[in-house]
Amino acid sequence: MCGSSFLDLADYRRRVAEIYERVRNFDLDIEERWWQFRRERDRLFKTHPQSALSPEQAASFTGLRYYPYNPSLRFLLDVDTNVEPGVIQVDLRDDGPTQLGRFSKVSFYMDGQTVSLSLFWISVYGGGIFLPFRDLTNRDETYGGGRYLLDTIKGADLGWENEKLVIDFNYAYNPSCAYNPRWHCPLAPPENWLDEPICAGELGFLQENSP
Numbered sequence: 001m002c003g004s005s006f007l008d009l010a011d012y013r014r015r016v017a018e019i020y021e022r023v024r025n026f027d028l029d030i031e032e033r034w035w036q037f038r039r040e041r042d043r044l045f046k047t048h049p050q051s052a053l054s055p056e057q058a059a060s061f062t063g064l065r066y067y068p069y070n071p072s073l074r075f076l077l078d079v080d081t082n083v084e085p086g087v088i089q090v091d092l093r094d095d096g097p098t099q100l101g102r103f104s105k106v107s108f109y110m111d112g113q114t115v116s117l118s119l120f121w122i123s124v125y126g127g128g129i130f131l132p133f134r135d136l137t138n139r140d141e142t143y144g145g146g147r148y149l150l151d152t153i154k155g156a157d158l159g160w161e162n163e164k165l166v167i168d169f170n171y172a173y174n175p176s177c178a179y180n181p182r183w184h185c186p187l188a189p190p191e192n193w194l195d196e197p198i199c200a201g202e203l204g205f206l207q208e209n210s211p
Contacts, residue, residue: 012050017155024159031069052176065203073200076164077106090186099123117192128153132188136197143178146188172201179205
């Protein structure tokens with residue numbers, strides 16, 4: 001990667017962080033924040049040199065697809081650190097061995113039962129919270145490898161409200177490998193595979209936008 005590409009990448013991450021900073025502005029209407037997130041993310045995908053899309057994909061790109069906003073899939077949750085620690089190693093093509101350390105979990109009610117997801121700490125880049133997951137929509141409607149909800153290294157941080165972690169599945173998004181095979185992404189481990197459909201967040205990328 002040449003020097004200008006590093007500067008482009010730094011700019012892209014700055015812009016992502018700014019988008020999520022506006023998402024955390026709890027003085028604004030919840031659903032309007034989500035629409036603003038969508039508009040700004042589409043603009044990055046369409047125009048930024050560090051977009052996950054190839055130039056050919058970006059030329060025909062008309063916007064990412066989402067489920068309608070579902071307020072019932074926004075949760076304010078306590079973080080439970082009483083979990084068995086463990087490390088999952090993922091070998092990434094560009095970054096090499098990357099360790100995901102389980103350090104806590106969050107639990108919520110869905111369809112009358114308690115559902116839990118592990119939170120991981122990524123060991124590279126100084127560390128950050130990472131929350132990938134899979135669910136039953138991956139079969140037909142969303143990316144087969146699952147989606148991300150938090151990745152604070154990359155600026156994807158929904159914040160805290162009333163001293164509880166914001167878990168809003170309306171902001172679930174696809175990893176870069178969902179758009180283009182040149183990307184290699186860590187995916188959700190089996191403990192974060194849900195036996196429920198999460199009908200919120202980003203849908204699968206349309207094939208007509210693919211190379």
